[in-house]
Amino acid sequence: PEVLDGWFERLTAQLAPPAQLLVRPVVLRGQPAERLLDFADRVRADVVVAGTQGPAPTAPLFVCLLYTSD
16 A cells, blocks of 8 residues: 555656646555446546556556546
8 A cells, every 4th residue: 555655646746737636546446347437437537547657567557537526
């Protein structure tokens, strides 16, 4: 978990989101597709973006869900 915390902090800093955008890490456990779709549905995500940092197969995976709080 500490490794993930540092990785999320570095990723957020690299993304440099505007001040009004809240970036919050969430760790989901279980079947990735099922957990991601459940979470996206629960927060009413408008957009789901996924990618890796680096070309290696062991590179960390990140997923961004974009949604409004209303």
